[in-house]
Each structure stands twice: as structure tokens, then as C-alpha cells.
Amino acid sequence: MNNQTMVQRDLKVLWHPCSQMKDHESVPLIPIKSGQGVWLEDFEGKRYLDAISSWWVNIFGHANPVINQAVKQQLDTLEHVILGGFTHEAAVTLAEKLVEITPAGLDKCFYADNGSSAVEIALKMSFHYWRNLGKTQKTQFITLENSYHGETLGALAVGNVALYKETYAPLLMDVITVPGPDCYHRESGETWQDYSIRRFADMEQTLAKHADSVCAVIVEPLVQCAGSMRMYHPVYLTMLREACDRYGVHLIADEIAVGFGRTGTLFACEQAAISPDFICLSKGLTGGYLPLSAVLTSDTVYRAFYDDYQNLTAFLHSHSYTGNALGCRAALATIGLFQQQDVLGNNRRLAAAMTKAVERFQDHPNVAEVRQTGMIVAIELVKNKHTREAYPWQQRRGLRVYQYALGRGVLLRPLGNVIYFMPPYVITEQEITLMIEVAWQGIQYAVRD
Structure with a gap:
């Protein structure tokens, strides 16, 4: 050949x-x-x-020889099993590890098989949480200018890169787009930190005006990767976390591209010392071996769905390959490399x-x-x-x-x-x-x- x-x-x-x-x-x-x-x-x-x-x-x-070996060993035991009503060791162990290494308060793990799907889950979960609490007026999402969160329709809707989004605009839900903290646009002599603080005023005003109808704010922490690798200071995330708490709005951290050590810490949110209400993970999760994603959220969110079946509050979202054993084992090997090496x-x-x-x-x-x-x-x-x-x-x-x-x-x-x-x-x-x-x-x- x-x-x-x-x-x-x-x-x-x-x-x-x-x-x-x-x-x-x-x-x-x-x-x-x-x-x-x-x-x-x-x-x-x-x-x-x-x-x-x-x-x-x-x-x-x-x-990579470590990840290779882990996938080979799993292949001889179990390649996949339905995760509805069943479970397996790799999925459980990986969920335990993810709860251990992600920011505090992220206690439950929901699997999917790609980054866009993880974003869809976080959006639906946030909306459904407020619905289960009787706050049915909360139906909107706030996103940043120049953001990118994936190619499926929900993920595309909360993105803001015209090249990907414009063609499909008639198919997408309406979102609230806020001018972002992209430090490329700072004034001469202005620091990243000062510019990011100044730009937060737009988010503050938007939350003050729309909080009653907003489910969540979704952001890519520190780097808007597909949006031309534009970057901002962690102080923006610190201020956003405080404001989301104050206005009763969820914070979704899309760490699909920036998670697992890419920004200098294991997760970018750590540089702002915050915990989001939802964190979306994929890409580096399996070391680039197999499609897998995860959404981690709090026990508080989880409990809002935990009820008698007849009350129809369950989160009925699924993917055929949810919690795939080979993907989970590759992810465990990837996390193991972080824990065994500096x-x-x-x-x-x-x-x-x-x-x-x-x-x-x-x-x-x-x-x-x-x-x-x-x-x-x-x-x-x-x-x-x-x-x-x-x-x-x-x-x-x-x-x-x-x-x-x-x-x-x-x-x-x-x-x-x-x-x-x-x-x-x-x-x-x-x-x-x-x-x-x-x-x-x-x-x-x-x-x-």
C-alpha cells in the first residue's frame, strides 16, 4: 500500500x-x-x-505503552455492556477517580461518548433541575461571545463562532450572548487581569436582568480554543462563580479542550479556585484513544431527579455506548499517568x-x-x-x-x-x-x- x-x-x-x-x-x-x-x-x-x-x-x-496495555487487558474481559440497569468495574472506578480529582462538590458522574454530547447533557440537566424544582420559567442560557461548545444543535446554539453556527441558525434555540473577556482586545498597557475584571460588567448586568429566566451560564475556562485560541484571566471565573451563586444560576464549565493538564493545572477551574455546578470532560480523558465523555455535577442536582418513577422526574438521557468499558479503562490509565508521574x-x-x-x-x-x-x-x-x-x-x-x-x-x-x-x-x-x-x-x- x-x-x-x-x-x-x-x-x-x-x-x-x-x-x-x-x-x-x-x-x-x-x-x-x-x-x-x-x-x-x-x-x-x-x-x-x-x-x-x-x-x-x-x-x-x-x-502509549501504558494505555495500550490497559485497553488490551480490558479487551480480554469485557468490551461493553448496557449501562441501563447494569454496571461494571471500569465505569465505577473511573467515576470514583473523576469525583476524586475534579473540583470539590462534583459528586456524581454521567457518561456520554463525545464532547458535544457532554454539553447537551449539562444543558438538559440544568434545565430539568429547575423544572423539577418548579421553576419552569428558567429556560434560557447565557454564553460568551466567540465561544464554541460543539456541533450538535444544543451545543451549537450556546456557541458563538459564526463559521460553525450561522448556517444552522434557523434550527437553534435562542440564547443570551454576552461580550467576553478575550484579552486580545485589551487596551495598550492594560493587564489581562484588569481587562477581564472590566469585561465582567457585561455579565453582571446580564445576570441582573435575566437571572429569573436563566438556567445556566456556560463558559470555556481560560481559553476559547476553537474561537482562535483567545485567552483570559482566571479572575473572570472567580467573579462569575460568585455572581452565579448570588443570582441563583448554574455555572457550566466546558473543560473538554482545556482539562487534563493543558492549562497548567489538572483542570482550568483550579486556577480560579472555583467549583462549577457542572463540568464537561472529553478529549484528553482517554488520552486520545477512544470516544468517551463525562459530566460531573453535585449531589444537590442529583437529588432533584431522585424520586418515585410515577412522578416523572428522572433524567431520561442515554447513549448506546454510555460508560463503554474500553473507553473507561483507557481513561483510568490516562489518569494513572498523572498520578504516577509529575x-x-x-x-x-x-x-x-x-x-x-x-x-x-x-x-x-x-x-x-x-x-x-x-x-x-x-x-x-x-x-x-x-x-x-x-x-x-x-x-x-x-x-x-x-x-x-x-x-x-x-x-x-x-x-x-x-x-x-x-x-x-x-x-x-x-x-x-x-x-x-x-x-x-x-x-x-x-x-x-
């Missing part, structure tokens, strides 16, 4: 996600045969450094190496900002550094960086004109140097007219 044969077979039958398939007439698909650590290898032996953790999921590298300490060292490696981008004439939160670094390309005039989106400058980097063995997947790095935690400092050098060269190539 060679690359060309695999691509030809693919294009006859596959429709790829988040893609304009006509692009592949000029931007060839890359068929991957195998992976090891941060490296992917095609059918002709060319290797690619996976600088984006294969859509932010593969936190401990490809073919992953967060090592991530801090790697993040410092990334900080140093991208210093030279600060002065590039086509870079408006270099920003970083933990193991996430983003570089914003613009036409004019001083005015921050953006390149016309039709020019697809980020795509030029992508193509250049692939030619030199690095997988980058820019978000528009934002080049970002979200590598697996097993990357070395030498590999960081390579990754960022190729990105530098790619930007030089992309901005020339």
Missing part, C-alpha cells in the same frame, strides 16, 4: 469532518499508517510531528521552553500577538501589526502555513490566521524547537505577497 492508493480509496467513500472536500483537489490528504509518541508516519515512511495532539486529544502520545511539573518545564522558543515572533511585522496559557501557545497573524488589520479570510494565509509545515514534517492546523501549538505532553525540548522553527519558516512563506 502506498499513499496515493490510500488517498484514492478514501476519496471514493469518505466525507471528512470540518473540511471543504474540493480542497483535496489541491491539498492532498495525508494517509497515516502508524504513530509513536509525538510522531505520525505515512505509508511511504514520511514522519509528521503532531503539534496539535490530533485535535487536542492525544495528550500522552500515540501508541506530568504537571514536566508540563510547566515544557511550557517554559515553548515560551522561550516563540519569543522572536513578538517582533514579527505580521504578528499581532503571541499568547500562552500552559501548554497552549497561539500566534495571531495580521496584515498590519500596528493597526491589527486582519488579512482577508479569503486569502487563507493559515492554510499556507499548514501546507508548508506538512512539507517539512510538522502537523499544524491553524484556526484561520491563528497558528497554534497544543502538542502531546511527551514532546521533548528538541522537538519543540523543531516544531516552532518550522512554524516560523511557514509564517515567513505565508505572509510574502
Whole structure:
């Protein structure tokens, strides 16, 4: 088998996600045969450094021997069983672990099989909680400008990235969108903290006006990943938690992309010293091995559904693969790596190496900002550094960086004109140097007219 044969077979039958398939007439698909650590290898032996953790999921590298072994052992025992009326050891143990490691007060775990589904569950659970308490006027949700929470209809509705949402607007529920704390827009000389505090005024006013009709506020803690990797200060979350308590509104933390060590702490909410009412987890949960997600919430929420069947208060939501044993075992192995190794300490060292490696981008004439939160670094390309005039989106400058980097063995997947790095935690400092050098060269190539 060679690359060309695999691509030809693919294009006859596959429709790829988040893609304009006509692009592949000029931007060839890359068929991957195998992976090891941060490296992917095609059918002709060319290797690619996976600088984006294969859509932010593969936190401990490809073919990780610890996770491999855990899944193999589970496969010989139980692959899956219905979780309605049944249970199994992997699902129970994982729920115990998640309750143990997430912020205090998150005592019950509900499984699904992807991030969008986790968001749907949290939205429905919050709405249903208030309904069970007789507060049927609470039917709305508050979301932040530039947010992204998934592609299913409920998750899409509470997102705010037009590229994904606009087409489907007639199908979506109405939500309340509040200007966000995205620190890219701060004034010259203004700190992230001061800007985030100033921007909270909009949320305060919205809660004061709409609290009686609002079920929950949903946010991506610290980093709006699909929204061009825009970032803000933890103080915003601290203020939001206090305000949600004061106005009697739930707080949903979508940690699907930022959880499991990506921001420098195990969960991003820890940096604000808060506990949300719901936390949504997926992506890194299984180390990038198998589809699995979880929503954790409080005993208070759980008790509002606990009643005689005849009262019809049960949360009747399910997925066929809920609590899949293989996925749960991969997740347990992933959590085990955090507990057996100083992953967060090592991530801090790697993040410092990334900080140093991208210093030279600060002065590039086509870079408006270099920003970083933990193991996430983003570089914003613009036409004019001083005015921050953006390149016309039709020019697809980020795509030029992508193509250049692939030619030199690095997988980058820019978000528009934002080049970002979200590598697996097993990357070395030498590999960081390579990754960022190729990105530098790619930007030089992309901005020339």
C-alpha cells in the first residue's frame, strides 16, 4: 500500500469532518499508517510531528505503552455492556477517580461518548433541575461571545463562532450572548487581569436582568480554543462563580479542550479556585484513544431527579455506548499517568521552553500577538501589526502555513490566521524547537505577497 492508493480509496467513500472536500483537489490528504509518541508516519515512511495532539486529544502520545496495555487487558474481559440497569468495574472506578480529582462538590458522574454530547447533557440537566424544582420559567442560557461548545444543535446554539453556527441558525434555540473577556482586545498597557475584571460588567448586568429566566451560564475556562485560541484571566471565573451563586444560576464549565493538564493545572477551574455546578470532560480523558465523555455535577442536582418513577422526574438521557468499558479503562490509565508521574511539573518545564522558543515572533511585522496559557501557545497573524488589520479570510494565509509545515514534517492546523501549538505532553525540548522553527519558516512563506 502506498499513499496515493490510500488517498484514492478514501476519496471514493469518505466525507471528512470540518473540511471543504474540493480542497483535496489541491491539498492532498495525508494517509497515516502508524504513530509513536509525538510522531505520525505515512505509508511511504514520511514522519509528521503532531503539534496539535490530533485535535487536542492525544495528550500522552500515540501508541502509549501504558494505555495500550490497559485497553488490551480490558479487551480480554469485557468490551461493553448496557449501562441501563447494569454496571461494571471500569465505569465505577473511573467515576470514583473523576469525583476524586475534579473540583470539590462534583459528586456524581454521567457518561456520554463525545464532547458535544457532554454539553447537551449539562444543558438538559440544568434545565430539568429547575423544572423539577418548579421553576419552569428558567429556560434560557447565557454564553460568551466567540465561544464554541460543539456541533450538535444544543451545543451549537450556546456557541458563538459564526463559521460553525450561522448556517444552522434557523434550527437553534435562542440564547443570551454576552461580550467576553478575550484579552486580545485589551487596551495598550492594560493587564489581562484588569481587562477581564472590566469585561465582567457585561455579565453582571446580564445576570441582573435575566437571572429569573436563566438556567445556566456556560463558559470555556481560560481559553476559547476553537474561537482562535483567545485567552483570559482566571479572575473572570472567580467573579462569575460568585455572581452565579448570588443570582441563583448554574455555572457550566466546558473543560473538554482545556482539562487534563493543558492549562497548567489538572483542570482550568483550579486556577480560579472555583467549583462549577457542572463540568464537561472529553478529549484528553482517554488520552486520545477512544470516544468517551463525562459530566460531573453535585449531589444537590442529583437529588432533584431522585424520586418515585410515577412522578416523572428522572433524567431520561442515554447513549448506546454510555460508560463503554474500553473507553473507561483507557481513561483510568490516562489518569494513572498523572498520578504516577509529575506530568504537571514536566508540563510547566515544557511550557517554559515553548515560551522561550516563540519569543522572536513578538517582533514579527505580521504578528499581532503571541499568547500562552500552559501548554497552549497561539500566534495571531495580521496584515498590519500596528493597526491589527486582519488579512482577508479569503486569502487563507493559515492554510499556507499548514501546507508548508506538512512539507517539512510538522502537523499544524491553524484556526484561520491563528497558528497554534497544543502538542502531546511527551514532546521533548528538541522537538519543540523543531516544531516552532518550522512554524516560523511557514509564517515567513505565508505572509510574502
